[in-house]
Amino acid sequence: MLLAREAERLEAFAQEIGAEAEPCDVGDRIRVEEVAARVGERHEAIHLLVNNAGIAAGGGFLDVAPERIEQVIRTNYLGSVWCLRAFLPLLRRGAPSDVVNIASVAGAVVGPKSGPYSASKHAQLAFSRGLASELEGTGVRVHAVNPGPVPTPGFPQERAQAGRLTRRLVVQADDVARAVLRAVEHDRRETFIPWPFRIAAAAQGLAPGSLSRLTARLRRHR
Ligand SMILES: NC(=O)c1ccc[n+]([C@@H]2O[C@H](COP(=O)([O-])OP(=O)(O)OC[C@H]3O[C@@H](n4cnc5c(N)ncnc54)[C@H](OP(=O)(O)O)[C@@H]3O)[C@@H](O)[C@H]2O)c1
Structure with a gap:
């Protein structure tokens, strides 16, 4: 089952891989709930939800239009929340089942000029961590x-x-x-790919001030 906004491209790809297409903006909660209801009519349960939809912001907080900042938050963060809430009854029915949130290294470390995107990915990663605790022991x-x-x-x-x-x-x-497959097969809560980015995430936790000065310096040298 594939969800994305561009219907034509989505349907062609779904046909190619033998999937079903549901054109939908994941940032639109009502549309997501409608799609989940339709999917529930065709399928008894689902076993895997991958929250992958995401867009770039294209600059820092002072560079991009306010509407773009809203769209980035709506898609990258709220899109995962709305899809999870709408599909959770089907995931519970399919348990043991899995939810994979495609966040980003930017969810743990803020790069130069990527503030709005990074903020959305921090929120998405916090959602994923909080949800993992909320659903512990439920089979999802x-x-x-x-x-x-x-x-x-x-x-x-x-x-x-x-x-x-x-x-x-x-x-x-x-x-x-x-x-993604390894995370599901080995029940890994959080994966960095490639793995050295885990060191950057640890540095953010241990020395946020130094890392912030370093990224500012890198930005000046660009
Ligand atoms: N590429 C990277 O360097 C990188 C690094 C870290 C994390 N990520 C994350 O990886 C994920 C996939 O990104 P990608 O690199 O594959 O980007 P991509 O090539 O632009 O693909 C993004 C996909 O998300 C869909 N999408 C975007 N907005 C949507 C919306 N509102 N509702 C439903 N579908 C939507 C797009 O389809 P439509 O346009 O048809 O809707 C497209 O299929 C994103 O969450 C991104 O933040 C990417």
């Missing part, structure tokens, strides 16, 4: 997968691919898909 397991740079249509990651150091940290969409 919750996992967060935090990718670093992955070249995709929405996030071309040209700068990361060009940098001498950063290009070593670039992974492909297939690597993220494998990380």
Whole structure:
């Protein structure tokens, strides 16, 4: 079952892989609830929900339009919340079942000029961590997968691919898909891909001030 906004592309892809398509903006709570009700009429239960929909903000808090900041929060954070709430009855019926939230390294560390996106991913990661505790013992397991740079249509990651150091940290969409499967198979609560980003997340926790000054310096040198 695939959800995305662009109906034509979605339906063509669903046909290619033998899936069902439900065009939907995940930031629109009412539409998500309608889709979940329709899915419930066709399927008794679901075993896996992947909250993957996400958009870039395209700049810092002072660069982008206020409407874009709202859209980023609605899609990246609230989209996961609305999908989880709407599909939870089907996930409970399918238990043991899994929820995978595709958050980001930006959910743990704030990069230069990525404040609005990072704030949405911090919220999504907090949602994932809180939800994992809320659903403990219910048979619905919750996992967060935090990718670093992955070249995709929405996030071309040209700068990361060009940098001498950063290009070593670039992974492909297939690597993220494998990380999702591993997270589910081994019941991993939180995965960083590639793993060295876990060190950056630890540095954020241990020395937030130093990390903030370092990222500001990196931004000035760009
Ligand atoms: N690529 C990276 O470097 C990177 C790194 C860390 C985390 N991530 C996260 O990984 C996830 C996937 O991103 P991607 O890199 O694959 O980006 P992408 O190529 O732009 O794909 C994003 C997907 O989300 C869908 N989408 C966007 N807004 C939506 C909405 N409101 N409702 C329903 N579907 C929506 C898009 O389809 P429609 O446009 O048709 O709706 C598209 O299928 C995102 O959550 C992103 O934040 C990406």
